[in-house]
Amino acid sequence: MRNVKYARCVKCGRQYDATPNLTTCACGGILDIVYDYDYIKANLTKEKLKTRPHTMWRYRELLPVEEDTPDTPLRVGWSPLYEADRLGELLGVKKLWLKDDGQNPTASLKDRASAMAVAKAKEAGAKIIACSSTGNAASSLAGNAAAAGLRTFIFVPERAPKGKVAQLMTFGANVISVQGNYEETFELSKAAIDKWGWYNRNAAINPYLSEGKKTVSLEIAEQLDWKMPDYLAISVGDGCTIAGVWKGLKDLYAIGFIDKLPRLISAQAEGCHPVNRAIAENKPWEPMEENTLADSIAVGVPRNADKALAAIRESNGVVVNVTDDEIMAAQKLLGTTCGVFGEPAGVTGTAGLKKLCEQGVIGRDDTAVSVVTGNGLKDVANAIRFCGEPMKLPNDLDALVAEIGRRGLKTE
Amino acid sequence: MRNVKYARCVKCGRQYDATPNLTTCACGGILDIVYDYDYIKANLTKEKLKTRPHTMWRYRELLPVEEDTPDTPLRVGWSPLYEADRLGELLGVKKLWLKDDGQNPTASLKDRASAMAVAKAKEAGAKIIACSSTGNAASSLAGNAAAAGLRTFIFVPERAPKGKVAQLMTFGANVISVQGNYEETFELSKAAIDKWGWYNRNAAINPYLSEGKKTVSLEIAEQLDWKMPDYLAISVGDGCTIAGVWKGLKDLYAIGFIDKLPRLISAQAEGCHPVNRAIAENKPWEPMEENTLADSIAVGVPRNADKALAAIRESNGVVVNVTDDEIMAAQKLLGTTCGVFGEPAGVTGTAGLKKLCEQGVIGRDDTAVSVVTGNGLKDVANAIRFCGEPMKLPNDLDALVAEIGRRGLKTE
Numbered sequence: 001m002r003n004v005k006y007a008r009c010v011k012c013g014r015q016y017d018a019t020p021n022l023t024t025c026a027c028g029g030i031l032d033i034v035y036d037y038d039y040i041k042a043n044l045t046k047e048k049l050k051t052r053p054h055t056m057w058r059y060r061e062l063l064p065v066e067e068d069t070p071d072t073p074l075r076v077g078w079s080p081l082y083e084a085d086r087l088g089e090l091l092g093v094k095k096l097w098l099k100d101d102g103q104n105p106t107a108s109l110k111d112r113a114s115a116m117a118v119a120k121a122k123e124a125g126a127k128i129i130a131c132s133s134t135g136n137a138a139s140s141l142a143g144n145a146a147a148a149g150l151r152t153f154i155f156v157p158e159r160a161p162k163g164k165v166a167q168l169m170t171f172g173a174n175v176i177s178v179q180g181n182y183e184e185t186f187e188l189s190k191a192a193i194d195k196w197g198w199y200n201r202n203a204a205i206n207p208y209l210s211e212g213k214k215t216v217s218l219e220i221a222e223q224l225d226w227k228m229p230d231y232l233a234i235s236v237g238d239g240c241t242i243a244g245v246w247k248g249l250k251d252l253y254a255i256g257f258i259d260k261l262p263r264l265i266s267a268q269a270e271g272c273h274p275v276n277r278a279i280a281e282n283k284p285w286e287p288m289e290e291n292t293l294a295d296s297i298a299v300g301v302p303r304n305a306d307k308a309l310a311a312i313r314e315s316n317g318v319v320v321n322v323t324d325d326e327i328m329a330a331q332k333l334l335g336t337t338c339g340v341f342g343e344p345a346g347v348t349g350t351a352g353l354k355k356l357c358e359q360g361v362i363g364r365d366d367t368a369v370s371v372v373t374g375n376g377l378k379d380v381a382n383a384i385r386f387c388g389e390p391m392k393l394p395n396d397l398d399a400l401v402a403e404i405g406r407r408g409l410k411t412e
Numbered sequence: 413m414r415n416v417k418y419a420r421c422v423k424c425g426r427q428y429d430a431t432p433n434l435t436t437c438a439c440g441g442i443l444d445i446v447y448d449y450d451y452i453k454a455n456l457t458k459e460k461l462k463t464r465p466h467t468m469w470r471y472r473e474l475l476p477v478e479e480d481t482p483d484t485p486l487r488v489g490w491s492p493l494y495e496a497d498r499l500g501e502l503l504g505v506k507k508l509w510l511k512d513d514g515q516n517p518t519a520s521l522k523d524r525a526s527a528m529a530v531a532k533a534k535e536a537g538a539k540i541i542a543c544s545s546t547g548n549a550a551s552s553l554a555g556n557a558a559a560a561g562l563r564t565f566i567f568v569p570e571r572a573p574k575g576k577v578a579q580l581m582t583f584g585a586n587v588i589s590v591q592g593n594y595e596e597t598f599e600l601s602k603a604a605i606d607k608w609g610w611y612n613r614n615a616a617i618n619p620y621l622s623e624g625k626k627t628v629s630l631e632i633a634e635q636l637d638w639k640m641p642d643y644l645a646i647s648v649g650d651g652c653t654i655a656g657v658w659k660g661l662k663d664l665y666a667i668g669f670i671d672k673l674p675r676l677i678s679a680q681a682e683g684c685h686p687v688n689r690a691i692a693e694n695k696p697w698e699p700m701e702e703n704t705l706a707d708s709i710a711v712g713v714p715r716n717a718d719k720a721l722a723a724i725r726e727s728n729g730v731v732v733n734v735t736d737d738e739i740m741a742a743q744k745l746l747g748t749t750c751g752v753f754g755e756p757a758g759v760t761g762t763a764g765l766k767k768l769c770e771q772g773v774i775g776r777d778d779t780a781v782s783v784v785t786g787n788g789l790k791d792v793a794n795a796i797r798f799c800g801e802p803m804k805l806p807n808d809l810d811a812l813v814a815e816i817g818r819r820g821l822k823t824e
Contacts, residue, residue, distance in 0.1 A: 054466060073494065073495075073750075073751065074492075074494075074751050075492035075494075075515070080486075080487035080517075082485065082486075082487075082559075086561060100517075103487070103515065103517065105492075105512075105515065105751065105752075106751075106753070107519075107787075107789060127824060128823070128824065142751075143747075143751040143752075143753065144751060145751070146747060146748055146749065146750070146751040147494075147750055147751030147752075148751075149498060151822070156802070158804070162792075162796050163792040163795075163796065165796075165799075165802055166792055166795040166796040166799045167753060167788070167789075167792075167795070168802075169795075169799035169800050169801075169802065170743060170744055170747035170748075170753055170788065170795055170799050171747045171748065171751060171753065172744070172747060172748030174803070174821060175802035175803065176802060176803045176805055176812065177802040177803065177804045177805070178805060178806070178807055179804065179805065179806045179807070180806065180807045184807035185807070187807055188805075188807045188808070188809065188812065191809045191812075192809065192812055195809065195813075196823045196824065197824075198823075331582060332582055332584070335555075335558060335582035335583045335584060336558055336582075336583065336584030337558070338485075338558070338559055339485070339486050339517065339518075339554075339555040339556060339557070339558040339559030339560075339583060340517075340555075340559075341518070341555065341579060341582055341583065375519075375789065376579070376582065377519060377579075377787065377789035377790065378789065380574075380575040380578055380579075383575075383578040383579070383581075383582055384574050384575065384577075384578040387577075387578045387581035387582050388581050389581075390568070390577055390580075390581065390587035390588060390589040391586070391587065391588045391589065392570070392589045392591065393588055393589070393590060393591065393600075394590070394591045394592070395590055395591070395592045395596035395597070395599055395600045396600070397600065397603045397604065397607065400588065400600065400603075400604055401607075409586060410563070411540070411608045411610075412539060412540065412608065412609075
């Protein structure tokens with residue numbers, strides 16, 4: 001990889017060759033991929049991008065893959081960026097855009113990380129990829145690996161919802177339901193990966209994954225014709241995504257494609273916000289309980305807190321915590337004003353942005369992008385609980401007329 | 413619309429001006445939009461298309477909208493066309509492509525028809541669109557209308573699954589749950605549409621909807637660089653989709669963009685195949701019971717049978733019926749070999765293609781495209797019933813080693 005210099009530990013600074021199967025530093029710290037921006041500047045232009053396929057692989061010069069590594073088969077990335085004028089007006093900002101990353105092959109932003117895992121596994125000559133997860137990481141890995149002809153072993157805790165297991169089984173993953181909690185599930189996956197040498201797609205252990213995730217901000221910038229907004233709002237769980245988003249923005253700044261860095265808005269659930277608490281109290285992060293229905297960001301022990309905290313601080317970011325009710329209200333608001341159906345964790349960024357507008361932290365002169373990280377079809381159960389009931393009527397026009405009158409609905 | 417001549421009844425041939433709120437002919441027949449191909453030939457080139465946005469609206473010259481009608485807001489269309497080499501090899505064809513139309517904003521091909529309905533409703537000056545449906549037509553209408561700032565009234569039978577109702581409510585539709593069966597639901601919607609003059613998005617009544625659907629075959633052709641396959645396989649319910657697919661192909665042939673028309677493969681469920689039965693027995697179609705789990709094509713009284721039958725016959729098409737078990741086997745096959753998760757009705761085309769390959773009707777020298785019409789996340793319940801169980805194990809590596817050995821799984 002002529003565009004990559006090495007990997008460096010964010011804790012102790014130790015450097016490693018960027019081999020395909022890198023994991024964490026000997027000190028336990030997370031690794032970060034360091035690029036040769038001079039090389040990239042000499043080889044990538046905005047003009048060149050215009051002719052490339054609309055997938056995350058259009059940004060090859062900014063990605064840690066070999067020049068001859070093939071694109072992965074599923075169409076990951078280049079999700080739509082919508083101008084959300086009506087929602088922006090409701091919130092009271094100058095301009096708002098929505099990046100709907102639920103429009104990915106397995107319906108979440110995690111496809112970006114899993115596609116990267118598949119590309120790197122191929123480079124490593126691996127035939128099997130493994131991870132432990134019950135959520136979007138698992139389903140995106142299973143789907144992207146199946147399309148590429150790689151096999152997967154996926155470890156889930158026994159409490160994993162049947163629907164998610166069904167997705168994994170449909171993609172042909174070898175699924176191991178571990179009798180125990182998530183920690184025990186993770187331990188068994190680690191033991192198995194050590195024993196058989198499978199390629200490791202555990203987030204925050206494999207440093208390439210957030211490089212895949214960063215493509216979401218590369219796309220936002222290109223879709224905005226490189227004119228960046230004041231704020232970029234995103235939900236935060238283990239911290240890999242916001243870290244990736246920031247990395248992408250810094251990359252673009254370093255190569256001169258953008259001349260302004262937006263401030264990050266880190267949105268977490270009131271019931272589980274260890275990253276935001278560390279920022280708010282300016283202290284090291286500490287574990288928290290996981291009391292939120294936004295399951296994809298219910299992470300009490302964020303595995304990539306170091307990178308996430310650095311990203312928020314470097315960007316002069318804003319943290320905001322939202323209740324489950326505020327999350328579900330944002331889901332409905334996105335549905336009714338934008339036709340976008342996001343999963344609870346997926347709309348938490350928008351819920352946070354709304355709260356900051358109400359608090360006057362963000363206002364009439366500000367522009368913002370809000371990223372929706374996953375599709376609402378992933379979690380229909382919670383939508384059902386919050387969306388309200390339809391009108392129940394007999395086949396009788398008079399009854400309908402009366403009910404519409406009672407509710408004061410406009411019929412024209 | 414300079415590209416449209418008029419609408420013509422497929423039954424009696426009567427012609428109508430192509431006003432935005434056309435419905436059926438006075439004789440009850442379905443209308444078909446007739447284009448001025450000379451005008452289109454003079455105004456649309458393959459070269460022009462290359463610079464256009466990747467949505468269904470790139471084909472404006474071939475669509476029945478006014479020149480100044482705005483694109484609808486959601487990113488509908490330009491779903492991926494995958495080269496499905498491994499699946500093609502398994503089935504025994506020369507080349508196979510998969511069009512994954514579950515990758516649309518509300519996760520089905522119906523977004524194409526609903527986006528068209530929204531565009532025409534805007535032309536008609538309507539503020540409200542109505543339809544009766546429990547499925548993809550309803551959710552796609554609710555989503556596309558919400559994004560465009562139009563209101564919807566959607567009539568569902570009381571048996572409608574809660575999850576689908578939740579989608580509608582989240583998009584802010586006015587949902588009326590009618591105490592009765594589908595026929596009664598349809599009647600109340602008709603009475604309400606007549607009373608209030610809402611824009612009508614009932615398939616096969618509004619002739620513009622299949623013009624939206626045809627964009628799926630326009631895209632397939634362009635994505636294949638205008639080199640058409642021997643066969644195009646698709647699932648068939650009320651007949652609007654296959655009719656639209658054929659219309660798109662004929663359009664391209666008429667303007668000289670393609671020089672070959674593929675034969676259509678009409679796949680229906682063994683438990684409900686009135687269209688295929690009419691072809692097989694060369695008789696008028698008759699109603700059938702609706703005994704299949706593929707709910708989106710469980711249509712015993714196909715509302716667009718006339719256009720569908722004409723399409724299959726004109727293309728020298730092939731009909732094939734598949735059992736529910738064959739449908740669910742195709743779902744798993746698509747998941748494991750392509751990383752594509754389709755809903756049961758969505759994978760019925762592939763199930764049919766597989767069966768025809770096994771029967772030797774289609775073989776080693778043939779090329780085919782199979783369209784997946786909806787996302788598997790729409791119906792997780794059936795996937796769960798058919799996908800099998802994971803391995804259930806304690807956190808114990810020895811137990812995992814033993815289980816993997818017992819199952820004969822490859823670990824490298």
